[in-house]
Amino acid sequence: MEESEVTPPQTNGQTAPPPLPVGHSRRTVVKLVVIGATGAAAGAGGAAIITHRGQAAPAPYRFFSEGEASLLIAICEQIIPRDDAPGATDAGVIHYIDRQLSGKLARHQRVYRQGLESFRKTCLQIHKKPFEELPFATQTETLRLLESGRAPKDLWGSPSQQEFFNLVIDHTMQGFYGSPRHGGNREYASYRMLGLAYPNIIGQNRYASGKQG
Amino acid sequence: MPFPQVNAVIVGAGAGGGVVTKELAEAGLSVVLLERGDWPRYDEHNDDELVSQRTPALGNPFGPDDTHYRRVLANADGSTRTVLPSEGSYNNNAGCVGGGTASYGAMAWRFMPQDFRLKSTYGAVKDSTLEDWPISYDELEPFYEKAEYEWGVAGDYSENPFAGPRKKPFPMPAFPHNREANMLIAAMKRMGLHPFPVPMLRNSVPYNGRPACIHMRSCVGFACPINAKAGSQNTVIPVALATGNCQVRTGCVVAEIIVDEKGRARGVNYFDAAGERQKQLADIVIVSASATETARLLLNSKSKLFPNGAGNNNDWVGRNLQGHGYVGAWGLTEEESYEEAGPGATVAISDFNHGNAGLVGGGMLANEFIRLPYLFCNIRPPGEARWGKAHKDYQRRNFKRCVRLVGPIQEMPNFTARVSVDPTVKDDWGIPVCRLSGTRHSYDLQLGDFLSKKAEAIVKEMGATRVWRSGLGMGLSGGQHQAGTCRMGNDPNTSVTNRFGQVHTVDNLFIADGSLHVTNGGFNPALTIVAVAYWVASYIKTEWKGGKFRS
Numbered sequence: 001m002e003e004s005e006v007t008p009p010q011t012n013g014q015t016a017p018p019p020l021p022v023g024h025s026r027r028t029v030v031k032l033v034v035i036g037a038t039g040a041a042a043g044a045g046g047a048a049i050i051t052h053r054g055q056a057a058p059a060p061y062r063f064f065s066e067g068e069a070s071l072l073i074a075i076c077e078q079i080i081p082r083d084d085a086p087g088a089t090d091a092g093v094i095h096y097i098d099r100q101l102s103g104k105l106a107r108h109q110r111v112y113r114q115g116l117e118s119f120r121k122t123c124l125q126i127h128k129k130p131f132e133e134l135p136f137a138t139q140t141e142t143l144r145l146l147e148s149g150r151a152p153k154d155l156w157g158s159p160s161q162q163e164f165f166n167l168v169i170d171h172t173m174q175g176f177y178g179s180p181r182h183g184g185n186r187e188y189a190s191y192r193m194l195g196l197a198y199p200n201i202i203g204q205n206r207y208a209s210g211k212q213g
Numbered sequence: 214m215p216f217p218q219v220n221a222v223i224v225g226a227g228a229g230g231g232v233v234t235k236e237l238a239e240a241g242l243s244v245v246l247l248e249r250g251d252w253p254r255y256d257e258h259n260d261d262e263l264v265s266q267r268t269p270a271l272g273n274p275f276g277p278d279d280t281h282y283r284r285v286l287a288n289a290d291g292s293t294r295t296v297l298p299s300e301g302s303y304n305n306n307a308g309c310v311g312g313g314t315a316s317y318g319a320m321a322w323r324f325m326p327q328d329f330r331l332k333s334t335y336g337a338v339k340d341s342t343l344e345d346w347p348i349s350y351d352e353l354e355p356f357y358e359k360a361e362y363e364w365g366v367a368g369d370y371s372e373n374p375f376a377g378p379r380k381k382p383f384p385m386p387a388f389p390h391n392r393e394a395n396m397l398i399a400a401m402k403r404m405g406l407h408p409f410p411v412p413m414l415r416n417s418v419p420y421n422g423r424p425a426c427i428h429m430r431s432c433v434g435f436a437c438p439i440n441a442k443a444g445s446q447n448t449v450i451p452v453a454l455a456t457g458n459c460q461v462r463t464g465c466v467v468a469e470i471i472v473d474e475k476g477r478a479r480g481v482n483y484f485d486a487a488g489e490r491q492k493q494l495a496d497i498v499i500v501s502a503s504a505t506e507t508a509r510l511l512l513n514s515k516s517k518l519f520p521n522g523a524g525n526n527n528d529w530v531g532r533n534l535q536g537h538g539y540v541g542a543w544g545l546t547e548e549e550s551y552e553e554a555g556p557g558a559t560v561a562i563s564d565f566n567h568g569n570a571g572l573v574g575g576g577m578l579a580n581e582f583i584r585l586p587y588l589f590c591n592i593r594p595p596g597e598a599r600w601g602k603a604h605k606d607y608q609r610r611n612f613k614r615c616v617r618l619v620g621p622i623q624e625m626p627n628f629t630a631r632v633s634v635d636p637t638v639k640d641d642w643g644i645p646v647c648r649l650s651g652t653r654h655s656y657d658l659q660l661g662d663f664l665s666k667k668a669e670a671i672v673k674e675m676g677a678t679r680v681w682r683s684g685l686g687m688g689l690s691g692g693q694h695q696a697g698t699c700r701m702g703n704d705p706n707t708s709v710t711n712r713f714g715q716v717h718t719v720d721n722l723f724i725a726d727g728s729l730h731v732t733n734g735g736f737n738p739a740l741t742i743v744a745v746a747y748w749v750a751s752y753i754k755t756e757w758k759g760g761k762f763r764s
Contacts, residue, residue: 079600104271169600174270177586178263194612197553
């Protein structure tokens with residue numbers, strides 16, 4: 001079995017994650033993750049949640065530095081933004097990717113490390129600001145540059161900008177739509193959004209089908 | 214202590230190996246079945262789409278794993294890339310007791326009579342090694358019947374005018390159609406087509422001690438928690454074990470077939486679950502490890518008489534790798550088509566398998582298996598946004614309002630589509646790995662274009678609001694329907710085995726899996742692999758009773 005993630009405290013916060021200052025402290029990142037995670041928790045309709053409020057925060061990531069994580073969180077939130085349903089941040093996509101890069105998907109570590117660095121430089125060169133501080137619409141436009149290979153080429157080697165962005169899209173989808181046992185899809189956020197029964201209970205389905213004598 | 218010699222050692226516990234094991238054990242032969250994987254475990258893989266044999270983002274639940282296995286993909290430009298089992302270009306099927314049948318969608322197709330004589334029906338195709346099978350549908354019919362009755366098939370062909378003749382009805386009634394199918398059926402009938410229920414290796418009623426299907430949404434790509442889906446692991450292999458003549462050894466990776474100086478197979482060398490070298494001597498060796506791994510094993514079995522691999526004096530082992538290019542059409546609908554019930558696919562047509570003007574062969578069309586949320590992320594019309602709010606809106610709007618009609622085209626054998634062994638890359642046991650090279654035959658694109666347009670017309674007639682086709686690229690085809698690499702034939706110069714799966718040049722070495730298929734039909738190949746394995750086993754039993762193969 002996979003290890004379970006630390007469950008964040010439950011609040012009613014539904015606001016978009018605040019932009020991070022440059023050189024943010026570790027504590028800020030933890031807060032950001034916590035706030036971001038609450039959308040799904042608040043939507044869980046009173047599911048029992050163990051809180052860790054007031055306790056010392058554990059190291060938040062296994063693979064990413066805090067700076068890398070805050071940048072990736074912002075990218076993932078662009079890929080699946082919060083609206084009236086939870087987004088990538090709420091669903092814990094960052095934890096899915098972070099955990100898998102330390103496990104089953106370790107072969108992609110280099111693409112993330114290099115790609116995030118190239119992307120950080122791309123944003124500074126184009127906007128003179130970190131991605132996380134850009135308005136949402138500007139963030140979208142910047143990622144469209146990557147998608148179509150139009151970001152400054154001299155900042156990208158291996159991975160290429162498209163290779164990097166395609167991988168992040170795929171992993172974001174996995175984290176948002178995959179089983180919660182891998183760290184994402186917190187509280188079955190995507191299954192709720194799609195109206196899919198969850199979890200898939202064998203006995204329940206058996207009797208519902210009416211086929212079992 | 215060495216294992217005592219047995220009558221037969223079988224490599225690979227999938228569809229073919231399970232059948233031969235059971236047949237020989239029942240006939241009184243002592244049998245050892247070696248399987249590199251483990252018995253499939255349902256409970257570790259419940260409803261986890263990322264660890265499904267269909268979308269193995271985090272690995273294959275039913276093997277092989279990404280840690281110990283790898284292959285080399287050789288590109289046309291000479292570059293190579295090492296690929297892992299969870300990557301598409303590995304062309305994986307499975308690695309567990311049951312093989313692909315532990316987690317497949319379980320369609321139970323017989324090939325049609327014309328599928329066994331494509332060349333004589335249509336003539337040669339340029340740059341293709343197209344050939345007739347050395348056996349006919351009529352010869353195989355009793356073995357199809359045996360497969361259907363021993364494994365359990367639910368079906369009803371009363372409305373399918375295209376199938377080959379059958380002596381007995383299906384052992385179980387067909388499954389009812391799902392919502393998506395009913396939407397398509399009305400359109401098909403308006404167009405004068407002939408929809409009928411997809412035959413399934415899955416219990417519609419309790420059968421052979423296994424219960425009826427409970428329609429889990431996590432069906433295709435997963436093992437069945439109640440064994441309603443028939444695989445070799447819950448049908449023939451348990452029967453083989455019950456004879457007392459059979460031993461199944463799991464976690465055993467076979468490195469080579471031992472061939473002596475007289476050109477006779479003596480047994481196999483393998484690594485057991487603890488990684489220890491072992492030897493199993495046998496009177497007969499049967500390889501049923503899938504079209505890629507069977508070819509690899511033969512090629513890795515070098516001896517004085519066969520410096521290029523067992524049975525490979527003519528350089529045909531590993532050639533003609535085929536699978537199934539899937540083509541079809543998607544449609545978005547106003548009304549909901551989704552049902553929370555697996556495996557989905559219930560209706561098919563065979564109107565386009567043969568008799569298509571100016572074309573060689575064709576393929577069936579069926580409504581697609583259930584689409585789970587992650588898989589659905591990649592199902593988009595051309596030009597549709599892949600991410601952002603548009604992605605989310607698309608998922609919400611269309612996840613339950615999407616129809617797909619899709620089918621496997623009958624591929625043209627291509628001599629240069631090939632499994633060889635890599636000169637440098639090895640697996641964790643030090644055994645040279647599969648090297649995959651070549652492309653599919655270009656004719657496939659023509660056939661794919663034809664069949665996808667037929668699907669598109671049906672989905673449009675159904676009244677979908679938006680329709681788009683899905684077609685093929687030229688990439689190598691293999692994957693779960695892999696076939697063709699040790700084809701059977703009457704001419705020892707252009708085939709690897711005779712019509713009984715017996716390697717032409719090694720009398721007591723047999724093959725019983727999709728490798729034997731000369732062509733792979735316009736249908737899922739599992740039932741044909743099973744039927745051909747019964748056919749091969751029948752020949753071995755007869756010869757054995759006549760005193761053959763004993764050392």
